[in-house]
Amino acid sequence: xxxxxxxxxxxxxxxxxxxxxxxxxxxxxxxxxxxxxxxxxxxxxxxxxxxxxxxxxxxxxxxxxxxxxxxxxxxxxxxxxxxxxxxxxxxxxxxxxxxxxxxxxxxxxxxxxxxxxxxxxxxxxxxxxxxxxxxxxxxxxxxxxxxxxxxxxxxxxxxxxxxxxxxxxxxxxxxxxxxxxxxxxxxxxxxxxxxxxxxxxxxxxxxxxxxxxxxxxxxxxxxxxxxxxxxxxxxxxxxxxxxxxxxxxxxxxxxxxxxxxxxxxxxxxxxxxxxxxxxxxxxxxxxx
DNA sequence: AGATCGACCTGGCCGC
DNA sequence: TGCGGCCAGGTCGATC
Numbered sequence: 001x002x003x004x005x006x007x008x009x010x011x012x013x014x015x016x017x018x019x020x021x022x023x024x025x026x027x028x029x030x031x032x033x034x035x036x037x038x039x040x041x042x043x044x045x046x047x048x049x050x051x052x053x054x055x056x057x058x059x060x061x062x063x064x065x066x067x068x069x070x071x072x073x074x075x076x077x078x079x080x081x082x083x084x085x086x087x088x089x090x091x092x093x094x095x096x097x098x099x100x101x102x103x104x105x106x107x108x109x110x111x112x113x114x115x116x117x118x119x120x121x122x123x124x125x126x127x128x129x130x131x132x133x134x135x136x137x138x139x140x141x142x143x144x145x146x147x148x149x150x151x152x153x154x155x156x157x158x159x160x161x162x163x164x165x166x167x168x169x170x171x172x173x174x175x176x177x178x179x180x181x182x183x184x185x186x187x188x189x190x191x192x193x194x195x196x197x198x199x200x201x202x203x204x205x206x207x208x209x210x211x212x213x214x215x216x217x218x219x220x221x222x223x224x225x226x227x228x229x230x231x232x233x234x235x236x237x238x239x240x241x242x243x244x245x246x247x248x249x250x251x252x253x254x255x256x257x258x259x260x261x262x263x264x265x266x267x268x269x270x271x272x273x274x275x276x277x278x279x280x281x282x283x284x285x286x287x288x
Numbered sequence: 289a290g291a292t293c294g295a296c297c298t299g300g301c302c303g304c
Numbered sequence: 305t306g307c308g309g310c311c312a313g314g315t316c317g318a319t320c
Contacts, residue, residue: 001313032297061314081297081313097298118297120314166291175315183313273293274313292320302310 002079004146004180005223007061010085014056017087018112019065022052024105033099033114035078035122036139047125048075048102057134060146060179066128066135074128076137080120086113146180147216158209161201168204168212169197169276181216184252185223187277189216191251196283197269197276251277 002010026045028034034041053075054066063085064076077085086095087110090103100114100123114123126137145152160177161168171177172186181189190197192215195208204212250260255268259279269276 003314078315080315082299116297117299118312120297164290170291173314272313274311290320292318294318295316296314298312300311302308304307 003182003185005220011056011058019053019055021104023048025103027101030099032119033122035124060143062140064137074135074137076124078121082118083116083121143175144179161204164201168199168201171201187251188219194282196285199286
């Protein structure tokens with residue numbers, strides 16, 4: 001399940017192996033992999049063909065490549081739950097769940113593939129926000145900056161938490177408040193912060209918000225370091241299991257296992273059609 | 289406008 | 305062994 005660190009590793013791979021190349025052809029093998037394109041997959045392919053790809057960018061879990069032509073557009077990617085962007089030799093066998101293939105007009109001998117078992121992810125083509133330095137696609141202008149972005153506004157984030165009538169984990173997963181955090185990193189950061197997922201955000205003090213952000217950044221940077229080590233090959237080859245799943249998680253998936261701080265058995269609570277893992281002793285639920 | 293919830297999707301796993 | 309059903313979960317759009 002790619003969250004911010006995994007997506008950043010993919011971005012670096014794209015910057016190294018796809019940016020600067022010109023698209024020779026696009027093959028869409030599954031219509032659902034092309035998103036929000038009313039004119040259809042064939043038109044998507046036609047629009048992209050002949051375009052030179054600019055430097056790969058990322059905000060939260062979204063990735064995009066600005067097109068260097070005069071259109072001022074960008075090709076946007078979201079990996080969803082199971083998406084991968086792979087730079088593969090042109091003669092490598094097709095993956096079972098290959099959805100989109102981009103061939104290039106150079107002699108590098110590699111192509112870019114979007115592979116996605118569950119098709120929650122996809123590619124799309126968008127206008128970019130006028131004047132934005134990083135060619136932000138207009139459809140993701142509602143996505144907040146992520147906590148690793150130097151321009152992330154901590155004071156504004158805290159103010160938004162205080163204003164909202166919601167709970168802390170819901171807020172962490174709300175990509176319009178802070179982006180890049182998914183279920184796994186939310187649970188990890190909350191455990192490190194000794195915060196129960198159901199704590200109201202309105203009661204958070206500024207130091208508590210600062211501590212939470214510090215832990216989010218720590219867990220993401222550790223994951224990035226782990227994922228980065230697997231990125232030394234010729235190919236972008238990253239998925240939700242990149243590196244981070246090899247290291248031990250402190251909260252996620254550890255139901256009934258001892259808390260690494262106090263030894264109390266960890267718990268799993270059903271939460272918004274998914275699960276929250278927490279230590280019932282270190283992370284006390286709020287009084288109702 | 290803010291909050292909530294269902295739909296989307298497929299493979300792995302569990303229980304009968 | 306086979307099969308049905310559940311689970312994983314990020315995002316968007318509909319609804320209140």
